[in-house]
Amino acid sequence: xxxxxxxxxxxxCKSGTSVKIECRSLDFQATTMFWYRQFPKQSLMxxxxxxxxxxxxxxxxVEKDKFLINHASLTLSTLTVTSAHPEDSSFxxxxxxxxxxxxxxxxxxTRLTVV
Amino acid sequence: GQNIDQPTEMTATEGAIVQINCTYQxxxxxGLFWYQQHAGEAPTFLSYNVLDGLEExxxxxxxxxxxxxxxxxxxxxxxxxxxxSYLCAVLDSxxxxxxxxxxxxIIKP
Numbered sequence: 001x002x003x004x005x006x007x008x009x010x011x012x013c014k015s016g017t018s019v020k021i022e023c024r025s026l027d028f029q030a031t032t033m034f035w036y037r038q039f040p041k042q043s044l045m046x047x048x049x050x051x052x053x054x055x056x057x058x059x060x061x062v063e064k065d066k067f068l069i070n071h072a073s074l075t076l077s078t079l080t081v082t083s084a085h086p087e088d089s090s091f092x093x094x095x096x097x098x099x100x101x102x103x104x105x106x107x108x109x110t111r112l113t114v115v
Numbered sequence: 116g117q118n119i120d121q122p123t124e125m126t127a128t129e130g131a132i133v134q135i136n137c138t139y140q141x142x143x144x145x146g147l148f149w150y151q152q153h154a155g156e157a158p159t160f161l162s163y164n165v166l167d168g169l170e171e172x173x174x175x176x177x178x179x180x181x182x183x184x185x186x187x188x189x190x191x192x193x194x195x196x197x198x199x200s201y202l203c204a205v206l207d208s209x210x211x212x213x214x215x216x217x218x219x220x221i222i223k224p
Contacts, residue, residue, distance in 0.1 A: 034212075042217075043119075043202070043216040111155065
């Protein structure tokens with residue numbers, strides 16, 4: 001089946017620095033990628049939808065200048081957390097829709113810890 | 116507003132059967148998903164229901180009643196590896212996934 005590869009799986013960074021998370025679709029072209037954030041014991045919250053070749057669509061309350069999303073090719077979408085703060089510590093997951101309505105391919109997730 | 120409710124935590128015994136309920140209120144409905152998520156990992160697809168009724172897939176079954184805004188996930192012959200969180204998610208009229216907070220299932224020997 002289709003695979004979405006997400007890196008890194010874990011990252012620890014200092015406050016004020018930036019962290020880039022990559023999601024690659026390995027055997028299919030992903031024109032759309034969803035980026036989620038999940039806090040402990042909470043649901044996945046959609047942050048933004050990235051579309052290849054155009055600007056990402058951000059959900060209400062998500063700072064577009066803080067969470068930079070780039071979808072420069074049909075196989076790569078990146079999320080950059082800028083000026084990271086301890087409250088940005090969370091589990092970030094990307095997901096690409098498949099051909100069918102019931103298909104969704106998730107990356108492995110990235111555990112971000114900001115110290 | 117849109118809302119998905121499921122129990123926070125459930126406990127069951129190895130070999131037994133457990134039913135995890137999910138109720139939803141969303142703007143439109145284009146299907147309901149159940150996902151399994153182990154700690155620190157991404158969700159894994161379990162089932163998708165768009166029509167009323169029961170869908171059986173091995174040890175797992177999922178039921179949907181659109182008129183009641185209700186679904187359940189039934190797990191039979193529980194195994195220790197089934198200990199995980201189970202997420203209910205609804206595809207709304209904009210084809211956006213609305214997620215429940217998940218039910219943490221604890222399996223005891």
